[in-house]
Amino acid sequence: MRRFTRTEKARLALEFATRYRIIRDFPFRGQEQILSWQFRRIQRLLDIAYHHTDLYRKKYDAAGVHPRDVRTWEDFRSVPVLTKEELIESGTGAVDRRRNPDHLFVSRSSGSSGELVSVYLDAKAMTTQAVQAVRMIREMAPGHGPLDRELLIYTSEYPYSSIGGLYRTTHLPTLRPTHQMTDHIARTRPTVIAAYPSILRDLLRLGDLRGAAPGLQAVITNSEQSLQAERDEFADQLGCAVHDEFSSEELSSIAHQCRHQTYHLTQDSSYVEVLSPTADTPLPAGQLGEIVGTCLINAAMPVIRYRQGDLASLRARRCGCGRDGPVLDTFVGRKNDSFWRRDDVEVPSGQILDWTYNLILTHQLGVQEFQVTQRTTRDVEVALVVSPDYDRPSANPLIASSFRHTFGSSFDVSIAVVPAIRRTTSGKYNPIRSLVRRSPHRY
Ligand SMILES: [Zn+2]
Structure with missing residues (x-):
């Protein structure tokens, strides 16, 4: 990703100085006001998408949808839903054709079968993200001030490293060895760290993180599923708040x-x-379904429904x-990681993560890391990285029978002790994986 130019840096500082308070107070506005703000934003994005992109023009014409007909939320619900596969296939087809993709910021996200989605953003969207990130950090760590430093352990760097010299962010790539991360932390003394939960786990296991960063005010976990119980344990060990972010x-x-x-x-x-x-119909509050989102800050490449x-x-x-607005009530992980029983019952990955946590970690079986993989509708493999006190003769059967007892006796469970759990190419740890795919009609 390219860096901010001098002008873009100046705009970021100006945006922060003039609009931080408005952005900070936005979440506390009444819902009616927020919804009407969101709707106006959506209408503008629909307009750009229809008139200036190839992907949406084709898609909306085929569905007989025109932005001028979208006047209410009810109308919006008739706008066709976009899939990751469509976005991948279109290449730059969702980018406003008045923009030059070479001048935009590109970030990539992986699809279900490994292909990448390229997301193009302009400096304005990156600027809004930067200001909103400061708001988030200050909500999680109220003492966080302009001279404090955030350490971001992430696949890619932000295109800026401070806001007008304040709110500095340093970056470490996720694939850096743990001891180097600890050294970096001891040298830079960040007050906030944002990292994958698996990296945080390694940092806590392999080094004295609390000693390295004595002024730590908050830790933000992101990108991988983690459980509240585990975050509470991190918070106890670190002596600071640990909160999760979903983006x-x-x-x-x-x-x-x-x-x-x-x-x-x-x-x-x-x-x-x-x-x-299975269908593009909204579900009542509290009912489990699939997240369908519209990005409100990216006008260069609208991402709609x-x-x-x-x-x-x-x-x-x-x-x-x-x-008093909407909250994510339950978050149970990625649809593609759900396990499927032979009788077509779906077991969300979050439930399996809960199980592993309760069994392996709270029973202190001597497991350092695990990965549960469904290979076929019948076969489940539990891979474990263990410490010397792991007792195979008693623990292996306990894990296998507990899985079958919890999720169904139709599963055959094998346990494999392995030297390490493989990370994805971006360094992400995926504790629950399913290699079994279900087509939508069997859902
Ligand atoms: Zn709250």
Whole structure:
């Protein structure tokens, strides 16, 4: 990703100086006001998508949808849903053709079968993201000030490293060895760290993270599924708050936890619906379905009603932090990672993650890391990286029988002790994997 130019840096500093308070207070506006702001934004994006991109023009013409007919939320629900496969296939077909893709910022996200989606953003979208990120950090770490430093352990670097010299961010690639990360932390003394939960786990296991960063105010986990119980344990070990953030390259920020651990939607970044996985119909509050999102900040490449493959439910909730909008009620992971029983019952990956946590970690079986893979509708493999006190004769059968007891006796469970769990090419740890695919009609 290219860096900000001098002019873009100056615009970022100006945006922060003039608009931070408005952006900070946005989540606390009334829902009616927020929804009408979101709707105006969506109308503008639909207009750009229809008149200036090849992908949406073709798609909306085929469905008989024209932006001028989208006047209510009900109308919006008739706009066709976009899939990851369509976005991959179109290449730059969703980019506003008045923009030169070479001048935009590109970030990539992987599809279900390994192909990459390229997401093109302009400097304005990156700037909005930067200001919203400061808001998020200050919500999670109220003491975080302009001279404090954030360490971002992520696949790619941001195109800027500070806002006018303040709110500095340093970056480490996710594939850097753990001891080098600890050294970097000891040298730079960040007050906030954002990292994958698996990297945080390694940092805590292999080094003295608390000693390296004595001024740590908050840790933000992202990109991989993690459980509240585990984050609470991290928080205990670190002596600071640990909160989770949920975002994607396509939709930007989707939700993040407040200090009451509630996942509030980031309503000035994306508009989120929960639809049935089989049809494009909205589901009632509290019902589990698939997240379909519209990115509200990216005008260079509109992402509208995008099915990104995550399962969750939504609900309106008044929270102790003062917000009363929609929150992610349950978040159970990626649809493609769901396990399938032979009788076609779906087991969401989040439930399996819960099981592993309860069994392996709270029973102190001496397991350092695990990966549960469904290979066929019958075969499940539990791969384990173990410590010397792991007792194979008693623990192996315990794990296998507990899995069958919890998720169904039709599964054959094998246990494999391995030297390491393979990471994805971007360094991501995937604890629950399914190699079994179900076509939508069998859902
Ligand atoms: Zn809250």
